[in-house]
Amino acid sequence: MSSVGAGATLVQVRALANRSLRKTLRQPFQIFPVIFFPAILLAVNASGLRAATKLPGFPTHSYVTFAIAIAFIQGGMFLLINTGTNLAEDIESGFFNRLALTPMRRVSLIMGLLLGVALLGAAQSAIYILLGVVAGAHLHAGWGGAAVILALGALVGVAFGALGCAAALKTGSGEAVQGLFPLFFVFLFLSSSNLPRALLRTGWFHTVATWNPISYLIEGFRSLYIYGWDQTALLRGVAVIAGLLAVTLALVVGALHSRLQRT
Amino acid sequence: MSATPSTAHAGGEASIWRVALAIAWRSMHTYVRRPDLFVPSLVFPLIFLASFAGGLSALGTVPGFRFPAGYTAFQFVFVLCQSAMFAGLFTGFSLAFDFESGFARRLMLAAGDRRGIALGYALVGLARAAITITLVTGVALLAGMRITGNGVDLFGLYGLAALLVLIGYGWAAGVAFRFRSIQAGPLMQTPVFLILFLAPVYVPLGLLKGWIHAIASINPATAFLDAGRGLISGVHDQTAVAFVAALALIALFGVWMLTGLRRAENTGG
Numbered sequence: 001m002s003s004v005g006a007g008a009t010l011v012q013v014r015a016l017a018n019r020s021l022r023k024t025l026r027q028p029f030q031i032f033p034v035i036f037f038p039a040i041l042l043a044v045n046a047s048g049l050r051a052a053t054k055l056p057g058f059p060t061h062s063y064v065t066f067a068i069a070i071a072f073i074q075g076g077m078f079l080l081i082n083t084g085t086n087l088a089e090d091i092e093s094g095f096f097n098r099l100a101l102t103p104m105r106r107v108s109l110i111m112g113l114l115l116g117v118a119l120l121g122a123a124q125s126a127i128y129i130l131l132g133v134v135a136g137a138h139l140h141a142g143w144g145g146a147a148v149i150l151a152l153g154a155l156v157g158v159a160f161g162a163l164g165c166a167a168a169l170k171t172g173s174g175e176a177v178q179g180l181f182p183l184f185f186v187f188l189f190l191s192s193s194n195l196p197r198a199l200l201r202t203g204w205f206h207t208v209a210t211w212n213p214i215s216y217l218i219e220g221f222r223s224l225y226i227y228g229w230d231q232t233a234l235l236r237g238v239a240v241i242a243g244l245l246a247v248t249l250a251l252v253v254g255a256l257h258s259r260l261q262r263t
Numbered sequence: 264m265s266a267t268p269s270t271a272h273a274g275g276e277a278s279i280w281r282v283a284l285a286i287a288w289r290s291m292h293t294y295v296r297r298p299d300l301f302v303p304s305l306v307f308p309l310i311f312l313a314s315f316a317g318g319l320s321a322l323g324t325v326p327g328f329r330f331p332a333g334y335t336a337f338q339f340v341f342v343l344c345q346s347a348m349f350a351g352l353f354t355g356f357s358l359a360f361d362f363e364s365g366f367a368r369r370l371m372l373a374a375g376d377r378r379g380i381a382l383g384y385a386l387v388g389l390a391r392a393a394i395t396i397t398l399v400t401g402v403a404l405l406a407g408m409r410i411t412g413n414g415v416d417l418f419g420l421y422g423l424a425a426l427l428v429l430i431g432y433g434w435a436a437g438v439a440f441r442f443r444s445i446q447a448g449p450l451m452q453t454p455v456f457l458i459l460f461l462a463p464v465y466v467p468l469g470l471l472k473g474w475i476h477a478i479a480s481i482n483p484a485t486a487f488l489d490a491g492r493g494l495i496s497g498v499h500d501q502t503a504v505a506f507v508a509a510l511a512l513i514a515l516f517g518v519w520m521l522t523g524l525r526r527a528e529n530t531g532g
Contacts, residue, residue, distance in 0.1 A: 044460045047475035051325045051466045182303060189314035195321060205317035 009108050016112020021119055023086050030085075034078045034124055038071035039131055045070075046135065049194060057198055060226050068132040069221035070193050072153055073214060075124040076160035077184045083117050084164025084177030091172040091259075100260055110252060113165055114158050121157020122150045137225060145224040148234075152221065155241045160184075162248035169255035191215040213240045282379025286370070287386035290357060294391060304353060304391065308346040308399045312339065316406065319465060327470050332496040335408040339399070340420075340491035341464050344484070346399055347424040348431035348455055350392035355435020355451050358384050362443035362527075371528065381436060381524055388432040389425060396424060412497035419502065420494040426509040427487060431455060433516025440523030458484050483508045 024030050046064040053063050060066050090096040099109070129146055132139065139145050167177045190208050192200065192215040200206040209215050220237015223230040294300050316338040323334035330337045361367040367380070374380055410417065435451040442450070462484035463471055471479055479485045490505030 040457070040460075044464075044475070047473060048460075048463070048465045048471065049319075049322075050472060051328070051470045052319075052322060054325050055321055182307070186306075186310050189310050190318070194314075194318055199321045200318060202317040202320045205313065205320075209318070 009105055009111075012104050012108035013112045013115060016108065017115035017119065020083070020086070020113050020116025024082050024116075024120060030082045034075060034082075035127060035131075037078075038074045038128060041074070042067055042071060042131065042135060045194065052195060052199075055195075055199055057196070059196060062136065062138060064132065064135045065137040065225050066196075066222065067194075068128065068135070068137045068225060069218045070188070071128040071131065072125055072149065072156065072221045073188060073193075073218055075128060075153065076121065076156040077181060077188070079117055079121055079124070079157045080160040080164040080184065081178060081181050082120075082164070083113065083161040084168040084180070085174045087113065087165050087168035088172060088174040088177050091168060092174070096259075106256065106260065110165070110256060114162060117157045117161030118154040121161070122154040124157070125150050125153025128153075132225075139225055140228040141224040142228075145228070149221060149224060152237065152241065155245065156217070159241055159244035159248050162245070162252045166248060166251035166255040169252065169259045172259075187212060187214045191218060193218055213243070216240045278375035279379040279382060282374045282376060283383035283386055286380060286383025287390065290354075290384065290387040291390050294357075294387070300353075300357075304350070305395055305398055307349075308342050308395055309402055311345060312342045312399060312403060312406075315341065315465070316403070316408075322465055325466065325470065328466060330467070330492065330496060331498060332409045332411045332492075335403060335406060336410065336495050337492060339403045339408055340488060340495055341459075342399055342403075343396060343420070343424055344427055344487050344491055345459055346395045347392050347427035348459065350395055351388040351428045351431025351433070352435045352451055352455055354384050354388035354391060354432050355439045356445065356448055357387065358436055359439040359443065359445045359447060359451075362439065363445050367443070377524060377528060378521070381520055384436060385429060385432055388428050392424065392428040396421070410495055412495050416494040416497055416499075420491055423487065423491060423494070423505060423509065426506070426513060430509060430512045430516060433513060433520045437516060437519035437523040440520065440527045443527060458482060462488050464488075483512065 042064065045067050049067070050063045052058060053061050053066075058066075087096070090099075129139070129149060139149075141148070164177055164180070167180055168174070171177070190205070191212045192209050197206065197209055197215060197219075200209055216233075216236040217240045219233045220240070223233035223237070227233070316335040319338070320334045322328065323330070323337070358367065361370070370380055371377060412420070434455065438447050438451045441447075461475065461478050462482050463479050468476065468479055468485060468489070486501045486505040486508050489501040490499075493500035493502055
């Protein structure tokens with residue numbers, strides 16, 4: 001690619017990322033659940049499940065410190081819905097078709113959207129870190145850990161956001177994108193979200209949680225809060241994010257290709 | 264020739280039931296033929312049961328936790344109450360959707376007595392809850408749930424669940440009649456979700472500490488859960504309080520729903 005071409009691509013990516021960010025930030029009903037639901041669930045679970053810290057083998061005395069990791073995954077799920085719904089709206093309103101008729105590069109279309117999602121993911125993660133501080137969670141890994149959480153939050157945002165985009169491009173329907181939310185809730189519920197895997201005493205549940213990649217994603221975030229720098233947990237979390245990124249980006253590229261052919 | 268008061272009254276009652284049964288049949292027919300409505304309403308309670316009874320079973324060994332029927336039964340009662348209230352709520356969603364699509368407006372024009380509309384959707388809520396609760400009970404029994412209460416206790420447990428359906432429905436229908444749009448869905452769902460989760464969901468009230476203990480102590484959902492857990496285990500706790508609270512809430516939300524119906528009538532449906 002020539003430097004002029006690269007410059008034009010950058011301008012296109014920046015414009016689309018900017019639009020993607022603004023579109024979300026201007027809609028209070030998209031922002032409200034992102035903050036409200038993780039905060040409420042954290043408050044309810046941290047209080048209701050505090051007794052779990054008395055179980056032998058529970059890794060911390062603070063259930064808030066244990067549970068805050070779930071907020072980062074919930075944030076990713078909300079990004080999936082918001083990004084997918086916004087793109088589906090663009091398809092339904094005809095904006096996407098008009099954009100596809102311009103000389104804009106295909107890579108700019110995807111990168112612009114996903115860059116916006118990455119920034120939102122990092123911003124959400126910063127809010128959840130603050131939420132944890134207010135609720136009394138202790139981040140054992142310190143400032144360095146906070147920086148890693150922001151980076152992981154951005155990557156989780158891109159991975160989930162890309163899935164939302166793929167669903168929107170494939171179906172062109174916001175309702176279909178919303179239908180993905182319960183599916184991911186199931187993944188979250190059948191994971192080590194509420195107790196460490198070692199304390200999941202029901203055999204089949206332990207097996208499901210062990211095979212569920214969301215468990216490792218949560219444990220990656222959680223390790224920074226509870227243990228500081230636990231390489232195994234962190235690497236497993238990063239591996240799951242990398243795997244999710246590979247799959248969801250491939251899905252979004254394929255879906256974009258089909259959509260543009262139809263357009 | 265005018266009808267005598269008694270025959271007019273009888274005619275009015277017949278009209279209400281005719282409308283109610285027609286609506287109930289139509290809505291249940293739609294419900295079972297649409298997997299997008301039917302499947303989630305069955306799957307979600309099962310996921311809650313699996314996640315709470317399976318994933319949190321270690322909580323049954325926390326010091327101070329005593330429940331004779333075991334942790335699966337302890338959580339089953341929560342899932343039962345949640346399924347019942349949400350069956351009522353989702354029926355409110357259907358009502359709002361019917362207003363949005365224009366069907367309910369036509370219904371308002373056609374119905375001889377519009378209270379039949381409110382009654383019809385209440386029957387739908389009860390029927391939907393019966394399907395969900397039957398499945399959840401079957402799965403819980405297959406998972407090894409123990410019931411130490413007797414037959415009368417179980418009758419009381421499912422009777423309480425039926426009252427919870429009507430509470431959830433009364434609230435949601437009142438909102439649906441006022442807003443007549445599915446956009447009001449979060450307004451129907453969020454308060455019920457909060458009330459349910461600000462009760463002793465995972466452990467008994469005695470093991471809750473701090474602000475959640477204070478809220479749970481005055482939350483009516485705590486009485487429902489305690490009564491349900493008492494009935495399934497045969498060790499009664501708060502049973503009378505729960506039934507009185509449930510009947511009072513049904514009366515309150517009944518007024519809320521009927522005034523909503525009047526408002527919908529006044530604004531032309």
